[in-house]
Structures are given as structure tokens and as C-alpha cells.
Amino acid sequence: MRSAAPALPPHALRSQAVPPQQLARWLTRLLAFLLALLTLTPAARAERFDYRLEPRQIADGVYVLVGLKEDFSFANGGNIVNTGFIVGPEGVIVIDTGASRRYGEQMRAAIRRITDRPVVLTLNTHHHPDHFLGNQAFPADTLAALPATAAAIRSEGEAFNANMYRLNGDWMRDTEVVVPTRTVTPGRQRIGGRDLELLALGGHTVADLVVIDHDSGTVFASDLVFNGRAPTTPHADVARWLGALDTLQGLPARRWVPGHGEVATNTAALQQTRDYLVWLEATIRQGADDGLDMTELFATPIPARLRALALVEDEFRRSVAHLFPAAEQAVLEGSATPDETADLATGIHTRHFTDVDFADLRDALAEAIAEEGISEPVVSHFSQMLDRTAADLGHARGLYAEAEILTFCSAAVAARLATEAREHIALCPLSIAVHAQAGASREVRIAYRPPAIDTPGGKAARELMARIAARAAALVGRD
């Protein structure tokens, strides 16, 4: 059985050759079928591959089919995903079609049990196989997705399908890839007589579609949100994903339908997804910076607060396989600045110096600022202020051995920012802090938070601050 597992054609080991996908798919289906024959219990076979889909009404006209918090398997047939539909006065809007033709057909039948209105729009929120392989069951002219999603289904769909046969066995029988032909237009619109809004986001994959039903305050968040199950990252851009979560966080929603896991009535699932992603990204980057091998990173303990997430151990190791090579490459090629670390959650960049004199580093920073042609910084004596106020305000004295904040303004950067938007005045001036830990006065750190806006001016400000920090490090001999 083990040796009968997946067959990559020999030339898949080499890039230029196109694998004979048809043959591979046929072979894997045959294998999957044989394996299914061998492993299915008579009881399971008697169920005739019934997913037992029970749409749950979560709001007026809004239904969800909640999948299992598992990975694909012969036992679950790929029913690990949340799909849903919205019944409007003029028709039904379907959100994702499940992992197989059988799922799609059984979902369609479940919809018919609830309404006889026609399906007017069938959305694929993104190009992962559990979200589109039920497309065959729905009218082809209702299938729609973001352009990048349709393109990804076209290019990767067949290989996904072959893999799903391997993982789910005969549940997949007769499943074929159907690429959506309609392109969705983001924005607020009436569909099926319902007040809907479509958001084009990304980060979990190249394009992630979020559906807001304004009539009920329901957000179908796609796989940008996982609830109680560890997020998956095979096509993730974590920074972009976190940005998408920011966008979602601001929505006035009454309930959230995650891509996987239970429906939620608050934003806890968004925070949980963010928490995991921030930890994941930082763990992988730190591992690369510290010179760990991938196999060593696999052994990283999962923090207690994340251990309750279903499949977290497996997904973490999968994510290391997805994300570590790029982090490692950046470190080995020197494009990363391993001396400087940035905390994604707070946006704070830090550099740590051991056995350096506080005053030397402070002077080096001032020198680096001067070298940029910027007028002398204003110095705030932060630790002295805190020590002065300790008695009156009742906080501890000596939080730092020493701490100062250097505030400065680059005319060039300021002009760019202000040209982009007058409100960008709020981002000026820039400041970099330098502090020595209490009890360890030669353990000195630089800390700063560059403007987080994604514009050329913001980028120039970030680069300026990184340059100054790196130059100061060089001046104290730690570049």
C-alpha cells in the first residue's frame, strides 16, 4: 500500500518537461479506486458516498454547510470546508461548491429542499480544491470568480484534482475541473434581489473573495478566516493576509462565516487567525535568522494559546515547508538584515547590541542622521523623565538604565508624504529610540516604528529609518 502511493512521473523531477497529466491522473484514479475498495468498510460503502449535508440557517435567507475541522481523507471525502448560500427574492447565490462533484450535487439537492428559486450566481472564493471542485453541479453560466482565481483554477486545477483523488478516494469519482467563466466585479450590488457587497482581497491565496450580505450583516470571509482550526498557507502571502484581516476587522458585521470552523458572532476568529499568522511568520523568520535547518524548525513547540487549534502541529510543519525556503534564501543571500527584527503585530523594528556603550550608540545615531543631510535631531530624555515622575505617579523607577528618543524630519521624505496626502503630516516627524536595559547597561537596543502606509513616501520613510539604524550599527562596529 505504501509503495502504491502517489506516482509522480519520473520527469516531474525535472522542470522543463511537461508531465503527462492525463496519464498520471488516470493512474492515480485507478489507484485511488483500488485503495478505496480495499479500505472502505461495507458500512461506508453502503452509505453511497453521502456527505449528509444539512444546511443550517444562520440568518433570514442565509444558510451555511459547516465542514469538519479535519484534513482531507477517505473517511470525510473532503467535507472539511464551509460552503453557504443566500436565498434572495429573485434567486440563490452560492458561495463555494465543495470538494467534489458528489459534494456539489448533494449541495444543490440540499438547496432545492429549501427553495425552488434558481441559482443565479455561483462564486468560488479562491482557487483551493475544496472550494471549487463541486462546480460541475451548478449551471456553468452562473460560475464566477475573481480573474486571478479563475486563472489559478485553470493552471493548477487539474493537478489539485489528481491530488484530491489520492486523498479522498472514490468520493471524487467523475469530478472534473470547471473553470468559472464569469468575472465578479467588486463593490456593493443587488444580486438575486439581495443587497450584497463583494470584496476583492488576498493573502491566503493570490485572490480571496469576501461576500457581505448587508441584509443580514453576514460576512462570508472565505479562507482569510479560520475558526478553531489552524490556517493553511500553501499559497499564502502572510503580510498581505494580515492586511486583509485589518480590512475585515473594520466591517460592521453581525456574524462571520469562516472558510473552516464554526460560524462566529464576534471577531474572535479574526484575532485568532491573526495571532497564529503573526506567530508563524515570526517563528519562521527567527528560525532562518538563527541559522536553523528546516528539520529543526519542525520541532518548534506550539505556544499554549494556539495548541487548541485543530491540526495545528501538522499545519505548522506544512507551513514551514511552504514559507521557510524564502526566509532562508533571504538570510543566506544577505537581503535580510538579520541584526534587525520587526514585530509584525506592533510594527516595531529593533536592533540589539551587546557590549556597547549607550552614549556611543546614541552619538552614532545622531551622526547617521547628520550624514543623511538632516538637521540635528531633538533629543527627548525619556528615562530621566520617567525617573522624575516615578514618585508622583507611582510607577517603578529605573525602567531603563538609560533611554532617549531622537526625533528628526527629512525634508525630502516629508515633502513626498505631504504631496501624497496632506493628512500625512501626522506621520512626521520620525523618531528612533535608543535604550539600555536596567541592570545591563551595555545591552543596548535601537527601537523605531516606521510609518505603516503603503505609498512611495511611506516606503522612502521606512528605507530612511532602516538606513540610519544600519549606519549607526556600522559606526559602533556592528554592521
Next chain:
Amino acid sequence: MRPPGSTRRLLLAGIASLLACATAAGAGTPPVSTAEDPLDSPRWGDMQKQFFDAQPVVFDARIKVTGPAVAEDPLNVPITADASALPGVEEMIVFADFNPIVKALRFEPGAARASLGFRIKLQQSSPVRVAARTADGVWRVGGAWVTTTGGGCTLPSLGSGSPEWQDRLNEVNGRLWPRIGGGERLRMRIIHPMDTGLAAGIPAFHIEDISIADESGRVLSRIQPLEPVAENPSFTLDFAEVAPGTRLQVSGRDNNGNRIDAWVTR
């Protein structure tokens, strides 16, 4: 030059087992004979003939093979082969029973810890085995199964297929890290397509020799990769005895004679 002969082989293996049992007493993992493959692979008999014919060989749980139980990307399966629990390892080989090209690499640790991190291509689910030859001439074998079904939403990379390597062939990107307790860790990646020769019209093209030397030119360690090593090979080695702040020279060649030559520093 040991004469082949099953009696002699068994005898040597038996003696080796006894000795190892004695030294490992209390460790709880004595080496065992090769009559029964702990990984239960139908290919073990062939493997034994191919790699250890006429040489003493035992299974030894002190050899740790760390990798994913399920390979997310079968063309980049990270493996750490660690025989550092054995004294006096002179040579290590890595092979995967079910790969079309079975042997993946040979490693002479020399001054390095007898442990190597690398990535291989796996054609299908297979045991990945590490054999270490100790000074007594005995091969000791450890291993782990790696399944290649991968994740449902992940596709194996088909290699970059980019012409990048033509401009950067044999470029070494590497760094040294200080280790807690002294010494330095070397991590490096070398740009190379590592063609297997199994794809129609693309001949085998792979790095075949890498030496790591100190500043005086003394060779510390040697790696001989073969076709199954992943594209743009990356390696992790630990050197306990090199001085902090030292530079290491990485040199070698591929099977077409293209040279590798680079210095790696912190």
C-alpha cells in the same frame, strides 16, 4: 579488501553487535541484526546487496533521520542525517529504497559533527536511510519512512525551470553562525538545477563534489551529492573546533566540470 563471504560477514556483524551492545548498555537502543528491517521495506534485501555486500552492517537506532512524516513538497524533502551519537564516524551515505536513483549523497564528516542537513527529491513514499561507517568498519543504518501524498492544496514545485541558474550556476550563498557551546554552524545554498537525467532530453547534471576547508586550506569535510539531491541544494553542518570569526572555503565541481569556489563568513 575484505573477502566476500556470508560466514565472515555474519561473524563480523555479530561481533560488532556484541561490542555495541556492551558499549551501549543502558542506552536502551542496541544495534540489531539486519534479519528484520525495522522499516519493513520489501526493498531492504536489494539495498543490503547494493550498498553493503560483503561488509558488516547492522541497524542502529542511534542514527537519527529527521524529516517530515508527510512530504509537503516531494521535490524538496528536508532531511537531517545525524550519526553524531556514534563515535568515530568516517563516512555516511543516504539512500531512499524506492527512488529511481536510490543513492542521494555521500558525506565524510571529517572535522564536522557527523550530522548533515539537506533536501532530497522523492519520487514516491519511501524509507530514507542513513548508513554510517565507523572506524571499526561496520556500517550502521538508521532510517524513517517519508510519505509523499503531500497536502491537499499544495502542488509539488516542478523546479523553477527559470534560466536563472545559467547566470548563477554554482553560486554559493552561505553564512556561519556561532554555536552555543563553541564552534560554528555553516548553512549554504548552491545554485544548481541538479537534473536527474530521468526527464526526456535532459541529461543528468548535478554537483558531485563539495569540500569545506579552513583558512589554511585544510579540508574539514566533504559532501558528494548525487541526482536525488534537491534543486539548488542547501546544507547544514556544524564544526565544533573552528575558531570564532573564521572563514570557510567551499569548493567543488559538478559532473560537467564547472567549478564551485566561495568563501563563507559570519
